Amino acid sequence: MPATVPTSARTVSDVIRVRYDSLTRAEKQLADSLLENYPVSGLGSITVIAENAGVSTPTVARMVQKLGYKGYPEFQSHLHQELEATISSPIAKHDRWASNAPGTHILNRFADAITANLRDTLSELDTPTFEGAAALLRDRSRGIYFVGGRITGALAEYFFTHMQVIRPKTTLISTNSSSWPQHVLNMSAGDVLVIFDIRRYEQEMATLAEAARANGVVIILFTDVWASPVAKHAEHMFKVRIEAPSAWDSSVITLFVVEALIEAVQSSTWAETRERINSLEGLFERSRLFRRPGRQTRPD
Amino acid sequence: MPATVPTSARTVSDVIRVRYDSLTRAEKQLADSLLENYPVSGLGSITVIAENAGVSTPTVARMVQKLGYKGYPEFQSHLHQELEATISSPIAKHDRWASNAPGTHILNRFADAITANLRDTLSELDTPTFEGAAALLRDRSRGIYFVGGRITGALAEYFFTHMQVIRPKTTLISTNSSSWPQHVLNMSAGDVLVIFDIRRYEQEMATLAEAARANGVVIILFTDVWASPVAKHAEHMFKVRIEAPSAWDSSVITLFVVEALIEAVQSSTWAETRERINSLEGLFERSRLFRRPGRQTRPD
């Protein structure tokens, strides 16, 4: 029974999955263990792998040969190559960028910065904050207000646009602070105020937060690691990394957190949301001429 | 001469860099090789590492001991741990996420999606498109117009807000299509129209593009991989990946490209931009009360 040589186009995990049904009990146990924390689980020696999976070393040796590799070393070297492809800066392999400039291309430097920001932001973010904020935004008995500064106003608008589709009682507060007092007047206790205040903090933003807070409004704050003065009034705070190889700060990760929050709110209230979306779609299609070419709503 | 045991808080690469000056010629050669494609370059056996660096195996064994590791296996296991931390979804190490949900936490799934989107988008993006668009946006003799759809309007606004600081003659076109004809009337040949048109393409957007094109306006388009109908009128097109584990599409990577473009334009016209920024800062500071707590402008 000659083992099929794995196509070079395939990853090791693909090979394992394709051949999974033809594996024996101990081998399946091993395969599961390998896939569990793939591909890092395959880094150690054959002995370590075997121990982690709770099987003997001969089982490992047999299986990799069964999968089409000459031996464990060859198997592992495939894994290493995959790791290399995954690890290296997203476009490291596309040397057209690198070869083009003396330093690295702007896109590359941005990509590195964004990746680092993502990692750092997530490692500092804790579940209670995220879940707490999501729970507040999910609660349809509360009114939700969004406000941002000169730069972050666009993020507030983006967040608002989505939440407006998902739930009622959402309001976008203009970046222009002259309208703020009226909005505070409209807020009731238990309402939620989502504030974006990053770097160049706006003093008036803290005043707004304080006033709202005094009215029993709960505040969710998006800020950078230095924390805006709004922080002391905020119930939930997202400290986002904004470093970029640029004269400006990056809002990419802030948008990332916003989108994750949108999904967290949306997915837990899908039944109710679906109805709103359908109505909305109807309104859109009646008032315009186009049909949508791609999916916008969830498949099923 | 007891070697300093590397602080557990430090990464292997940190240890190497800290001790770099105390390394010998062959060891530096080895260190360079290791850092070159860190940490993947350290995956193989001591023999492979030595060959790749062009040194002998004893050199490797000696250096890792000099760095404070008991031997090569220990050194490598540190590398493996780092890889594991790096590879696995940014927060996998913070098992508080994983333990919290049956599947993976939303943040983790989003992080994975965004990383994949970034990689795919960059690999499909070519230099001429990017440089070409940057050159157009840099040209102060051209007027620049920004327009987006219901969702992407916020991105257009974000782009506009930054470009407005950098250069004159920038205009944000409302998402509401009723105002579009007047804007077309104002455009002159050579002006640039930046269009965001993603998924749920708006038919009127293609009409706008066609009309503008007829007036000699150059179009830069941000769209998804399916390409909006505007594509046939566009001079430069950015096909961005927008997949997300969500009922909605992700704009994170689109924002990423926008920010990279902003920096590309900005950095090549810094002298002129600086003056604008300074004036603007003056205006801001005169009209408001605050002082900025962090840096906003470039350090030097």
Next chain:
DNA sequence: CCAGTTCTGAAAATTTCTCTTCAAGGGCGT
């Protein structure tokens, strides 16, 4: 319940890796 087949891990055999020793090579101060 039995015979045949397949699977599995202990243990040995083999290969490879890692480390130590040691002599040659090279730099530096005198």
Next chain:
DNA sequence: ACGCCCTTGAAGAGAAATTTTCAGAACTGG
């Protein structure tokens, strides 16, 4: 230029990993 000391790699000893062998265990079909 000489000698000292540090550096370096070749070679071998020792350790570990990998593979093979083989006998018992587990399963299957009658």
